[in-house]
Each structure stands twice: as C-alpha cells, then as structure tokens.
Amino acid sequence: MRDFLPADKARRERVLAVIRERYRAHGFDEIETPVVEEYGRLHAGIGGDNEKLSFSVLKRGLDAEAIRAAADDPAALADLGLRYDLTVPLARFYATHRAQLPSVFRAIQMAPVWRAERPQKGRYRQFVQCDIDIIGDATPRAEAELMTASLDVLDALGLEGGTIRVNDRRALDAMLDVFGFAPDERPGVLITIDKLDKVGASGVVAELRERRATAAAVDAFAAYLDRPQAADTAFDDAGIRAALPAGIPDDVVEHLVGLGETVAAARGADAPLRFDPFLVRGMGYYTGTIFELAHPSVDYSLGGGGRYDGMIGRFLGQDVPAVGFSIGFERLVDLLQDAEDSGSRSLVLVHDRDVPLATLLRLKADLVSAGTRVRLEQRSKNLKALLERSRADGYTSFATVSADTTAESLEIKPLD
Helix, strand or coil: CCCCCHHHHHHHHHHHHHHHHHHHHCCCEECCCCCEEEHHHHCCCCCHHHHHHCCEEECCCCCHHHHHHCCCCHHHHEEEEECCCCHHHHHHHHHHHHHHCCCCEEEEEEEEEECCCCCECCECCEEEEEEEEEECCCCHHHHHHHHHHHHHHHHHCCCCCCEEEEEEHHHHHHHHHHHCCCHHHHHHHHHHHCCHHHHHHHHHHHHHHHCCCCHHHHHHHHHHHCCCCCCCCCCCHHHHHHHCCCCCCHHHHHHHHHHHHHHHHHHCCCCCEEECCCCCCCCCCCCCEEEEEECCCCCCCCEEEEECCCHHHHHHCCCCCEEEEEECHHHHHHHCCCCCCCCCEEEEEEECCCCCHHHHHHHHHHHHHCCEEEEEEECCCCHHHHHHHHHHCCCCEEEEECCCCCCCCCCCEECC
C-alpha cells in the first residue's frame, strides 16, 4: 500500500478523469459499492485464486476463548472481508437493486480493491480498478461496446495502436474435449496452457506430462502446437477456424465472427482484434468470450475481462447475461508518467514579505474566478529551489507579487 505525493495524486486523478469521461460518453453510468462484502460471498468459489488473497475482518466481540475455538475455521472467525475485485460486489449490487435498474445495465466502477499479495514490483496490496460491465445483454454487441469504449480510453490517453486478444472459454473447453482431456483434469490443464507465453510450447507439454494428464491428449495437443501456422490470421470465419482444431461448435465461431464484425463497424475496417486460441484468463467465473487489452509499447496486458453469465444467478436465483472489462489503471499510470493537465492554467504567486494579506487574497480570488489554479508562496532566499518544487507539484507558470501588483500588471512566466 502506498502514499502518493501531490504531483502523483494529480496525475492519477487526471487519468481517472479521462477514463471516466470516455466511459460515460459511451453510455455507462457510475455506481459505488461498499469496500467490504460478506465473507461467504467473497469465498463462494467464484473469485478464483483471488479468494485466497482476501483480507478478512474479524467478527466483533470475540473473546480469546472463542478465537482459539475457531482458529481452524476462518469462516467462524470472520463475517466480512475487503473486496478483492469489483465484479463480485457488482453481482451483489445488481441482485439487490435489479427492480430499479434498466433491463440492460451499463455500469462504471472506479475504486480501490485489496489483495494480500506478497509485496513486489507491480504487485500492490491496495490498487485501483476501473471496470465497465454490461448486464442483461447476451449478444456480441455487449462485448463490442466494452472493447470499443476501452480502446477509446487508450486513444484519449495518447496510447493509440492498442489491440485486443480474444478467445472464448467455450472454444477452450471444446478444444480440450477434441484432444481428449478428461473433464476433471481440465482446470489444471488450462493453468498450464496459460503459461505458454512464458515457458513456450515445449515447456507446456513437459508440464502437462508431469501433471500426468491423459497421455494421448497431451500427444494430440503437442501435435497441434507443432502444426504449420500463418504469421497473422484475419479475425474472420476462415482465420478463426484455421487457428482452432476441427470440431469446435459452429455457434462459438459465429459468436466470435459477429463480435469482430461489430467492432470493425465501430472502429473501421481494420478492427484491432486478434484471435488467440491459447488465451485463458484465470478467473473461474468466465463462461464465454474472454479478452485482454495490449499495447505495442509494453509486453504485458493493460486490462481484460470476459463474459460471466453464471455469476449473478448465484445471488438472484436465475441466470442473467453479464460481461465486463477492467482497465489496468496502475499500469496505465506508470505508462503516463509525464501526463499533464493541459486544459487548465496553474500559477504560483511568489510574493514579498511586506505584501498585505488582503492584496494577496484579492489577487488570488480574481485569478481563481478566471479559472486559474493558484498557490501563494513567500519569496525565499533560494528562489530556484522554490520554483523547481512548484514545477514538480504540477504548476506550469509563476509571477512575482509586490505591494502594488494588480491582476492587470501581473507578469506571468513559464516554469520551464
């Protein structure tokens, strides 16, 4: 968990403002949920490995004897926990407020979440997630809206050239079935396949054999990995079928093709979608399309998501189609270290000791009312250090103030 100095906080808020504005422009509405959820909801088997990283809140009023008696049962010790993502709270929110929401609900959530990570570079115990979700739409239009809105965010932040890797959990399941993997071994097989980018084809095959997965299925999968492949295939019926083994259900391929056509209509003929038959994403609640946002400037994803049609039904008692996309806010901020708020003026007024307070505050009030952000600083012996600190805090200009200075006579100079 981290502190943020003024310049860092200002940059984060500027990026959040861009994300919020772009998502709202695409018709999404922002909601807010509590930072805590019921322990049982956070550990209902729908959060994948994140459930193991949940911070739990000890029940109030337990004495030492009660704590010792329940030491081996976390559910007896805790009744609440800090949210580890924003999807589980959204499912609970929708189940609670469904009667007050439209039949197709487009939600924005931008808030901190907590995970008991091992502290290391890029891994934080508190971090911000920026999610958009569409609930109530089972068509490819929902995924297409999420993708076009998120690509629009990258463009607005000056990160043009983003692409989205796409797959479908149903295609993955069908592929494993074609190869002959038994249903009970498929979760572990998917965990291994998810390492393909890190360990390569030979490493994945070797790990599958170590797992003692069905030998014939591993052989079939190894042969599939070794087949001749085109360097780049189009996101269309022919390209998707060429990337998959024979036997994948037609409706899955048609869903993906429809998605590509819809995004192409919104983004232009050269839609930035790439089909990746090995994209897995680890969350166990995904039921259909899955995707990850990529940018050529980095070798890691900047966000991702997928369809989770079964989750809300756990709280509501009936299935409701749902799909979500989460922008990797912390990674975006790291890419935008020099992001500036070019749309507003910021000014440091460096004044002498003898300038009357009334003069300073009147001058400041005039500038603020005209839309300028103003800081008052008394002149110091080391003016250069004062100005450098002001520039580091995000100010772009300065002016010196004496007792007879007015708004009209103010000489503003850039802080460069």
